[in-house]
Amino acid sequence: MKTSYNLTKILNLSAPEAAPRLLGWELVRSTPKGEIRLKIVETEAYHQADPASHSHRGATTRTAPMFEQGGRLYVYFIYGVHYCLNIVTGPKGSGEAVLIRAGEPIDGVELMRKNRSITDIHKLANGPAKLTQALGINDTKLSGEVLSELSISLKPPATKITRSDILVSSRIGIKRAVDELLRFSIKDNKYISGV
DNA sequence: TTCCCGATTGTA
DNA sequence: ACAATCGGGAAC
Numbered sequence: 152m153k154t155s156y157n158l159t160k161i162l163n164l165s166a167p168e169a170a171p172r173l174l175g176w177e178l179v180r181s182t183p184k185g186e187i188r189l190k191i192v193e194t195e196a197y198h199q200a201d202p203a204s205h206s207h208r209g210a211t212t213r214t215a216p217m218f219e220q221g222g223r224l225y226v227y228f229i230y231g232v233h234y235c236l237n238i239v240t241g242p243k244g245s246g247e248a249v250l251i252r253a254g255e256p257i258d259g260v261e262l263m264r265k266n267r268s269i270t271d272i273h274k275l276a277n278g279p280a281k282l283t284q285a286l287g288i289n290d291t292k293l294s295g296e297v298l299s300e301l302s303i304s305l306k307p308p309a310t311k312i313t314r315s316d317i318l319v320s321s322r323i324g325i326k327r328a329v330d331e332l333l334r335f336s337i338k339d340n341k342y343i344s345g346v
Numbered sequence: 347t348t349c350c351c352g353a354t355t356g357t358a
Numbered sequence: 359a360c361a362a363t364c365g366g367g368a369a370c
Contacts, residue, residue, distance in 0.1 A: 195353070203353070205366095213366060231363030233354050250353055280354050324353055346354095348370080358360080 156307040162221035162240050166196035166247035169221070169240040171317050171335040173249055175308030177257060180286045181301060185262050187286055189254030189276055190309070193336040193343045195322045197237075199246040202327040206246025216295040217246040224303060226283070226294040233280035234288050238298070238305075252279045252323070252334075255342040262287075278344040312337065 161172045173191055180187040197204035197217075205227065206217040216225040216239055225237040225248045237248035254276040256263055263275045263285040276282040286303075298304050320334045323346050336343045 197353070205353080208367085211367075227353080228365070229352060230354055231352090231365075235353065237353090252353085278354070284355095322353070326352085344354095348368105350366105350368090352364105352366095355362095356360105357362105 154311055158305055158307070159222070162238070163242065164221075164240055165245070166198045166240050166249050167333055169238075170194040170196035170249045170333065171319070173238065173251075173305075174317060174335060174337050175310065175312035177306040177309070178251065178254060178286075179300075179304045179306055180259075181303075182262075182287055184287075185259055187259035187262055188257040188306075189282070189285070190257055190342075191251055191253075192255050192340045193251075193253035193334070195250040195252055195335070196333040197248055197250060198241075201331065201333075203322065203325040203329075203331070204246065206248070210246060213294075214246065217248045219243055219295070222298050224293050224296050224298065226288065226291045228291055229280070234283040234291065235279040236283050236286070236288065236293075236303075250279060251282060253277045253336070253343045254282050254285070255340065256285075273341055277342050278346075 178189045199206045205214045210218045220243040221240040223239040239248045241247045276285045318338045322334045
């Protein structure tokens with residue numbers, strides 16, 4: 152029996168509902184230098200009622216994309232050094248997004264190695280800022296963009312991820328709402344973040 | 347306009 | 359354990 156996937160449906164869910172459902176999807180990044188493909192293996196959800204979320208105090212210039220209709224990208228600059236990539240979810244007006252924390256390299260591995268200046272395939276995208284480095288994202292230009300074949304798009308999972316394949320845990324690197332179980336990863340996957 | 351600190355990473 | 363290094367946003 153064929154499994155059907157409905158991306159639009161997932162992107163219209165709240166971030167906590169969408170985050171586990173995005174595991175296994177393949178993130179495809181098109182660049183002039185070639186195509187990069189990563190299997191999403193770790194995500195975190197951030198929503199408006201969540202004090203740890205950038206959207207918690209309402210929309211600002213930076214966080215405006217989080218309040219758009221699901222299906223856009225939200226890219227932010229952090230620690231004066233790094234960029235992180237989110238997929239915006241939910242209806243227009245609700246400030247929520249799913250942080251893509253780690254990916255398993257599927258295609259464009261040599262390009263990622265070049266972007267990251269390392270060779271170990273397990274460390275190419277096993278962290279939110281490592282993942283953007285691997286994808287060649289060095290600015291916030293993509294923030295607010297709609298998912299598109301021309302930049303970044305999502306393709307259905309090659310193998311189905313079921314509830315029992317998913318590990319739920321607390322989010323990394325935050326100081327508020329630390330007990331919320333909003334981090335999702337594929338159990339036993341070798342490409343999740345080290346922390 | 348000043349000031350604090352972060353959804354991280356790589357090195358010491 | 360800690361520096362790197364910047365801009366968002368709260369506070370003054």
